[in-house]
Amino acid sequence: MELAPKFTPSEIESKWYQHWIDQQYFHSQVDEREPYTIVIPPPNVTGVLHMGHMLNNTLQDVLIRRARMLGKNACWVPGTDHASIATEAKVVAKLREQGIKKNDLSRDEFLGHAWEWTHKHGGIILQQLRKLGASCDWDRTKFTMDDDMSESVLQVFVDLYRKGLIYRGFRMVNWDPEAKTTVSDEEVIYKEKNGKLFYLRYQIEGEENFVTLATTRPETILGDTAVCYNPNDPRFSHLAGKRVIVPVANRSVPLIADDYVDMEFGTGCLKITPAHDLNDKEIGERHQLEIIDIFNDDATLNEQGLHYQGVDRFECRKLIVKELEALGNLVKVEDYQNKVGTSERTGAVIEPKLSYQWFLKMEHLAQPALKAVMEDQVQLVPEKFKNTYRHWMENVRDWNISRQLWWGHRIPAWFYGEGFDDFVVAMTQAEALELARQKSGNAQLQLQQLHQDEDVLDTWFSSWLWPISVFDGIRNPENPEIKYYYPTNDLVTAPEILFFWVARMIVAGYEYLGEKPFNAVYLTGIVRDKLGRKMSKSLGNSPDPIELIEKYGADGVRMGMLLTSPAGNDLPFDEALCEQGRNFSNKIWNALRLLKGWQVVEGNPSAAAEAGMQWMEQRIYQSLQIIEDHFQKYRISDALMTVYKLIWDDFCSSYLEIVKPNYQEPIDSKTYEQTAILFGELMKILHPFMPFLSEEVWHQLEARTTDLIITPMPVATGFNEEIIAQFDRAQEMVIGVRNIRNKHNVGAREVLHLHVQNNGEKALPEHFLSIVKKLAILSDITPTEVEIEGAQRFMVNTSACYVPLELNVDPEEELQKLTEELKYLQGFLVSVSKKLENERFMAGAPAQVVEMERKKAADAQQKISFIQDQLKRLN
RNA sequence: GAGAUAUUAGCUCAGUUGGUUCAGAGCAUCGCCUUGACAGGGCGGGGGUCACUGGUUCGAGUCCAGUAUAUCUCACCA
Numbered sequence: 001m002e003l004a005p006k007f008t009p010s011e012i013e014s015k016w017y018q019h020w021i022d023q024q025y026f027h028s029q030v031d032e033r034e035p036y037t038i039v040i041p042p043p044n045v046t047g048v049l050h051m052g053h054m055l056n057n058t059l060q061d062v063l064i065r066r067a068r069m070l071g072k073n074a075c076w077v078p079g080t081d082h083a084s085i086a087t088e089a090k091v092v093a094k095l096r097e098q099g100i101k102k103n104d105l106s107r108d109e110f111l112g113h114a115w116e117w118t119h120k121h122g123g124i125i126l127q128q129l130r131k132l133g134a135s136c137d138w139d140r141t142k143f144t145m146d147d148d149m150s151e152s153v154l155q156v157f158v159d160l161y162r163k164g165l166i167y168r169g170f171r172m173v174n175w176d177p178e179a180k181t182t183v184s185d186e187e188v189i190y191k192e193k194n195g196k197l198f199y200l201r202y203q204i205e206g207e208e209n210f211v212t213l214a215t216t217r218p219e220t221i222l223g224d225t226a227v228c229y230n231p232n233d234p235r236f237s238h239l240a241g242k243r244v245i246v247p248v249a250n251r252s253v254p255l256i257a258d259d260y261v262d263m264e265f266g267t268g269c270l271k272i273t274p275a276h277d278l279n280d281k282e283i284g285e286r287h288q289l290e291i292i293d294i295f296n297d298d299a300t301l302n303e304q305g306l307h308y309q310g311v312d313r314f315e316c317r318k319l320i321v322k323e324l325e326a327l328g329n330l331v332k333v334e335d336y337q338n339k340v341g342t343s344e345r346t347g348a349v350i351e352p353k354l355s356y357q358w359f360l361k362m363e364h365l366a367q368p369a370l371k372a373v374m375e376d377q378v379q380l381v382p383e384k385f386k387n388t389y390r391h392w393m394e395n396v397r398d399w400n401i402s403r404q405l406w407w408g409h410r411i412p413a414w415f416y417g418e419g420f421d422d423f424v425v426a427m428t429q430a431e432a433l434e435l436a437r438q439k440s441g442n443a444q445l446q447l448q449q450l451h452q453d454e455d456v457l458d459t460w461f462s463s464w465l466w467p468i469s470v471f472d473g474i475r476n477p478e479n480p481e482i483k484y485y486y487p488t489n490d491l492v493t494a495p496e497i498l499f500f501w502v503a504r505m506i507v508a509g510y511e512y513l514g515e516k517p518f519n520a521v522y523l524t525g526i527v528r529d530k531l532g533r534k535m536s537k538s539l540g541n542s543p544d545p546i547e548l549i550e551k552y553g554a555d556g557v558r559m560g561m562l563l564t565s566p567a568g569n570d571l572p573f574d575e576a577l578c579e580q581g582r583n584f585s586n587k588i589w590n591a592l593r594l595l596k597g598w599q600v601v602e603g604n605p606s607a608a609a610e611a612g613m614q615w616m617e618q619r620i621y622q623s624l625q626i627i628e629d630h631f632q633k634y635r636i637s638d639a640l641m642t643v644y645k646l647i648w649d650d651f652c653s654s655y656l657e658i659v660k661p662n663y664q665e666p667i668d669s670k671t672y673e674q675t676a677i678l679f680g681e682l683m684k685i686l687h688p689f690m691p692f693l694s695e696e697v698w699h700q701l702e703a704r705t706t707d708l709i710i711t712p713m714p715v716a717t718g719f720n721e722e723i724i725a726q727f728d729r730a731q732e733m734v735i736g737v738r739n740i741r742n743k744h745n746v747g748a749r750e751v752l753h754l755h756v757q758n759n760g761e762k763a764l765p766e767h768f769l770s771i772v773k774k775l776a777i778l779s780d781i782t783p784t785e786v787e788i789e790g791a792q793r794f795m796v797n798t799s800a801c802y803v804p805l806e807l808n809v810d811p812e813e814e815l816q817k818l819t820e821e822l823k824y825l826q827g828f829l830v831s832v833s834k835k836l837e838n839e840r841f842m843a844g845a846p847a848q849v850v851e852m853e854r855k856k857a858a859d860a861q862q863k864i865s866f867i868q869d870q871l872k873r874l875n
Numbered sequence: 876g877a878g879a880u881a882u883u884a885g886c887u888c889a890g891u892u893g894g895u896u897c898a899g900a901g902c903a904u905c906g907c908c909u910u911g912a913c914a915g916g917g918c919g920g921g922g923g924u925c926a927c928u929g930g931u932u933c934g935a936g937u938c939c940a941g942u943a944u945a946u947c948u949c950a951c952c953a
Contacts, residue, residue, distance in 0.1 A: 005913075190951085197953080215953055228953095265952050277953080339951075387879050388948060395949080495947085563901075564887045570946085572887070580902065583915050594912035638889075641901065653917080663911050735919090742907065742919055828896050835894085840933045849894050856895060 003596055003700070007589035009553025012696045017130060025068075025709050026135045028075035030484045036067035037075045037488035039467045040136065041501070045080035045143060046087050046121040049128040049545045051527040051535050051561075051573060052494060058558045059524060060492045061134050062636060065688040067489075068135070069713035075485055076135060077470045078126055079142035082118070084408040084459045085179055089346065091117050091407065107406050107454075114407045128546060133554050133691045135709075142470045144462040145409070152474035153409045153462045154427055156512070157401075161425040165361045166401070168413075168423075172278045173400060175353035176343040177299035181404040182357065183343050188350050190339040197336035198321065199267065201329050202227060202244040205252050211236070211244060212331050214266030216338055217276075218324065219316040222249050222305055223294040226272040228283060231257035233268050247329040248320060249306065256287050276352050291354065297404075299351050313351070358402040358411060358455070362507075366396045369506040372516050378506055379520040381634045385498060392499045399504075401458045408456030415451045416440055423453075464504035467491075467517040474512060488518045495523040522634050525571045535573065548578055555690035556581035562640050562689065584644060585693050588686075591652050592697050595675060598661065603668030605659075608770035612658035613674050615727040619650050620681055622724060624716035627685065640689050647682055654731070658771055676701050684713055729796055730768045736794035737776035740803050744792070748777055755784040755791070755802040759866060787870060798862050815871070822867045829860040 020026060028035075038060050043053060060076060068074035091114045092102050102110060126141065142149060160166045173182040198218045201210035213227060224246045229236035236257075243252045260283055261270050274284030275293040284291060294304040301308045301316055308316045324330040341350035370393040372378045373386060380386050402411060414432040415423045417440065424439055426432035429447065437445045468474055473482035487509070493502060502521055509517035527535050527542075535542035548557050552575075559581030564571060605613065623646045630639035659675055661667045680701055683694040687708050698708040737754060740746070754776070756763070764772075769781045788802035795801065835841045835853050842850060 003912095006915085213953075217953085260952090262952050267953095270953050272953095279952080338953090384880060391878075391949070499948095574886085574902095576902070577887090579915085583913095586915055587913065590913040590916090592912085597912070633891095635889090638900095641889090644901080652913090656912085657917095660912090738918060745907080747908075824896070831896060835933070838933045841894090842933095852895075 003589070003593045005590070005593070007553075007585050007693065009555060009585065009692060010550065013131070013133070013554050013692045016692050016695045017133065019707070020135065020709055021138075023707065025707070026076070026137050027139055028073055028137050030480050031073055033071065033073040035075060035485050035489075036064070036070075036072035037077070037485045038064055038490055038492070039077045039470055039488055040079060041491070041493045041497075042079045042081040042142075042144065042463060042466060043125050044083035044086055045118055045123070045125075046083070046090060047080075047125050049125050049132075051542050051545060052524075053125070053129075054132065054545045054548075054557065055524050055527055055561045055571065056492055056494070057129055057132060057134050058561045059522065059636060060490075061132070061558075061691075062562070062688045063490055063492070064135055065691060065709070066631065066713065068709065069684065069687065069711065070715075071712060074135075075137055075140075077140045077142065078129070078134070078136035078138060079140075079144075079466075079470065080122065080126065081144040081459055081463050082408060084403055084405050084456060085181060085183075087114065087118070088405050088407040089179055110406050131546060131549050131554060132558065135691075140470065144459070144466075148472060148475065149462065149469050150409055151427075152465055152469040152472075153457065154412050155474055156465060156508075157409075157412055157457065157461075158425055158427055160360060165365065166425075167359055167361070168420075169357060169359050170354060171357050171359070171400070172281050172352050172354055173357055174341065174343075175297075175299075175351045175355070176346055176348050177295075177297065177351050178346040178348035179343065179405075180297050182353075182355070182400060182402070183350070188341040189344050191342050193338060193340045195336050195338055195340070197266065197334045198324075199331040199333070200247065200271075200324060201331050202246060202271075204239070204255075205243040205245055207242075211239065211255070211269050212267045213269040213271050215271055216336060217273075217317070219301075219308075219313055219320050220273045220276050220294065221246055221271065221320070222301070222308070223273045223275050223292040224249070224251075224253055224271045225274060225284065225289045225292055226253050226256050226287065228256050228258050228261055228270045228272050229268060230259065230261040230263045232259075233261075233263050235268060247324055247327055254287075254289075256283075256289075258283050258286065275354055278352055281352075281354070293354065295351060295353065357400050358413075358457075360399040360401050360461075362396040362399050365507045365511060366393045366503075368510040369393060369503060372506055372510070378516050378518065381520055381522045385495060385523055388495075389498060389503065393503060399458075401461045402453075402455045403458050404454075405456050406454075408459060409462060411453040411455050411457060413453040415453070416442075416445060416449055460500055460504060463501055464508045465512075467505055468508065468512055477513060482513070486513065487516050490520050490522055491518040492522045492524060494526065496526070498523065520634070527571045527573050529573060543573075543575065548575070552578040552582040553585055553692070555585050555693045559584060559640065559690060562637050564637060581690075584648065585690065587648055587652060588693060588697060591647075591656060591679070592700055594656060594660070595672075595679065596700070598672060599666040600669050600672045601666040603670070605668055605671040605674075606770065607767040608774045609659045609668075609671045611727075611730075611765075611767035611771050612655055613671065613678070614723055616651065616655045616678050618719045618723045619646065619727075620678065620685075620714070621716055621719035623650075624685065624714060625719070628716055643682075643685055643689060647686065651678070651682060654775075657775060681714055683708060684711055726764060726768045727771070729764055730771045732796040733764075733772045733801060734775045736796065736801055737772075737778070737803060739794070740792045740805070744805060746805065751777055751779045752803050752805075754778050754781045755788045755804075756781060757784050757787065757800040757802070759798045759800060759862065761797055761799050787873065789873070795863070795866075798859060798866070800866065818867055818871055822864065822871070825860050825864050825867070829857060829864065832857045832860065 040060065041056065064074050064076045094117065095102060095113060129136065157166065174188050176183050195216050197214050197216055199212055199214050200218065200221070201212045203210050211227060227244050229239070239255050240257065242255050244255055245252055260279060261268065272280045272283055272289060274281045274289055274291045292304055294301055295313065296302045299313045300310050301313070303309055305311065305316065308319065311319065321330065342348065343350055370390065373380060373389050380389065412427060413423050413425045414429070414436060416436040422440070424432050424435040426435055429450065432450060433445065433447055436450060437443050465474060467486065467488050468482065471482040471485050472479055473486060491502065505517045509515055529535055529541040545557070552560065557578050560578035563577055563580065623642055626642050627639045630642065659667070659671050680698060683698045687694040691709065695708045698704070733754070737752065746752070754772070763783065772778065773781055784802070787800070788804060791802035791804040793800060793802050832853055836857060
């Protein structure tokens with residue numbers, strides 16, 4: 001069957017993927033082999049594939065396929081998480097389109113819609129991963145809200161609560177009024193905004209005097225419960241003990257003194273709103289101030305807002321400024337730039353808000369996790385992230401694990417009374433009832449009197465268990481799967497979630513299994529567009545990965561992603577990278593076409609082919625060593641580049657040209673067979689990177705019953721350096737002749753003659769000279785003891801090579817060339833000699849270095865005398 | 876404001892514990908070749924005062940200090 005001149009990926013990709021699935025090659029179960037495990041960073045169940053996923057999952061697939069071919073029991077566990085905030089936001093938005101408000105629904109009704117949404121959109125992303133070639137064990141696909149996974153989460157909550165590590169607290173949280181939930185400090189993005197600084201004057205109670213203070217948020221004056229100055233500030237010392245009247249509210253509040261106030265800023269006087277500012281809250285606690293909350297959950301003003309009740313906070317700001325002006329309390333307004341916290345999820349301006357939240361004490365839990373990374377039991381790649389990690393873990397704050405949402409794991413706490421402590425934590429309602437009866441001392445307490453907390457747990461509170469819970473290690477820590485697969489080997493994820501997720505998984509690992517969750521964490525770069533912006537849906541600057549795959553082939557896109565993505569470095573994405581990947585596919589495909597086009601006859605290899613085969617084999621071994629080294633250092637893009645050059649430069653450009661028969665002549669059977677074998681070896685090495693193409697070529701090379709995906713990877717056991725060196729020498733000769741052809745416009749049709757003057761160097765073996773003869777298109781290569789006058793010349797090591805040409809050689813030019821070379825070599829020799837004459841160098845440098853310097857000096861010396869001889873003759 | 880990391884060819888990056896006088900790769904670019912696998916090809920070039928300034932050393936892209944710029948993290952004053 002004739003092969004198409006162009007490689008068409010789409011045809012073979014689905015074919016092989018289905019075949020691999022049918023053969024269950026991706027499936028893993030516990031056996032005697034050494035395990036190699038990766039758990040996928042679970043993407044949002046309702047999300048679609050973006051470029052970050054492409055990069056991330058390509059890397060994981062490379063690692064897992066390589067491990068599989070190295071004979072390990074490779075297990076890649078896929079799955080998704082429920083992404084509370086993002087999913088709930090999407091469901092709310094969709095309901096709004098249908099004219100339904102979330103608040104009009106019961107919790108169960110809403111969850112019904114959420115599940116419907118999840119079933120409809122859920123798993124799309126996992127389907128898309130198949131297109132990329134991801135060899136996940138799909139039988140193990142997990143979702144963080146599966147029954148067993150949910151049970152694990154609740155069990156951990158109950159356990160940590162009973163250990164005294166989870167507590168309920170009244171805290172200032174970052175409130176997202178749009179999503180109506182809290183977000184963590186890490187999810188707040190501070191943005192530079194052009195605001196105003198309003199100078200307001202408050203009348204001193206019982207006097208006609210005023211104090212002036214500055215604020216960016218005049219609407220919060222309705223929540224003011226004090227005005228504060230610095231105790232060291234002489235401007236205000238006479239006011240000690242007095243009170244002021246808050247304008248609009250006409251409320252009397254105390255004047256207090258606190259070191260917190262910066263005397264330089266504004267007027268040196270600060271209004272205190274404990275309910276709506278973290279610093280004010282702390283000052284309020286120090287001075288036992290009243291707390292007045294003026295906002296509703298959607299950031300409109302509540303009944304404390306007086307006549308502004310129901311008005312949005314920003315609208316209120318405008319209105320109240322007008323009122324203050326009318327009242328004569330507005331002194332002046334300045335333009336002012338400040339940083340405003342916004343929600344990473346919704347973009348809404350964060351409203352600091354006091355509320356009851358559930359917290360996990362982190363300080364103690366963080367200790368083993370910090371140690372594990374600092375002592376490299378868990379290796380971070382690249383290492384630079386250790387600093388960031390340490391900084392976080394040493395300053396870790398308690399984790400706010402509650403979210404004011406419905407979609408997620410509902411907090412297993414039941415309230416039975418109005419008191420702060422009138423609640424119990426339990427796995428089930430029945431258990432809760434029993435505990436509540438005990439705790440309350442009321443044996444008659446009924447189920448109907450219990451009310452479960454309305455909030456759900458932070459999504460990370462389920463995903464931090466991921467490497468354990470996917471193997472059921474929380475509920476059942478002694479089960480054979482967790483014993484076998486845990487700790488997993490590598491985790492591949494983005495540095496942005498090093499703390500959110502990675503650190504917390506390490507914490508959970510030590511807390512629940514007394515063991516790290518993975519050996520190494522490979523932190524990928526962030527995929528950016530050409531302008532250096534992060535790729536995001538909202539910017540619309542991300543190409544559709546599926547379209548890319550259709551255009552360049554999965555293999556091409558995989559290669560494009562891998563080529564320029566060293567760990568931890570950003571990846572400025574360019575489609576040209578995928579193009580390079582596609583070109584590489586095509587190159588390999590055409591090499592296959594060449595091979596398949598040859599007519600094969602019984603016979604023996606030529607001397608050149610013999611040498612070529614010897615060399616190619618050793619070159620593969622050499623490359624395998626390099627690749628192995630790259631993988632050990634997680635330098636995946638370097639490993640791929642090594643494969644790329646091995647195939648393109650060595651195999652296609654050099655080897656195939658050596659063994660290629662003359663036009664329309666047949667090839668001998670031995671060379672053909674060996675070439676097919678070498679080609680197959682290359683496909684094995686390529687497979688983890690380009691699985692589809694390599695599998696196809698593997699089967700095209702010969703009819704086989706075994707598939708490449710499970711074929712053992714060749715292992716480097718050393719290589720013959722002499723053969724490599726001999727080939728390099730031959731290649732330099734070829735390059736020398738080609739340069740002469742190029743320079744003098746001598747085409748390939750003109751057969752040339754080469755003379756080699758070895759100058760004491762050992763002559764290149766005959767079969768390697770045959771390579772030179774073939775690739776440089778020579779009629780003969782003859783040794784010579786003397787210079788060939790009038791010939792073009794070049795040097796390889798210390799050997800002189802002459803190519804006689806019927807040209808008018810300009811003696812002047814020749815003289816100049818030689819003189820230049822002489823000058824260079826002499827300079828070189830001087831610098832080397834200086835070192836050798838330097839006592840400190842001789843004393844300080846290692847023996848190897850000194851030896852190398854001596855050899856350099858000797859080689860240079862020899863070349864110099866050779867050139868000097870030539871110069872003598874020219875003169 | 877504090878800290879971390881970086882700064883090497885037009886672009887993206889290598890450069891291992893300091894040790895070749897031409898600092899490497901891929902892509903891009905340029906010239907030439909080209910009817911015989913592949914123009915998505917072959918061959919060969921050009922291109923860098925290794926951000927800057929000092930220092931340590933026999934020797935610095937590599938180590939140290941400072942400066943500049945960039946990115947990230949943390950903290951943020953109304």
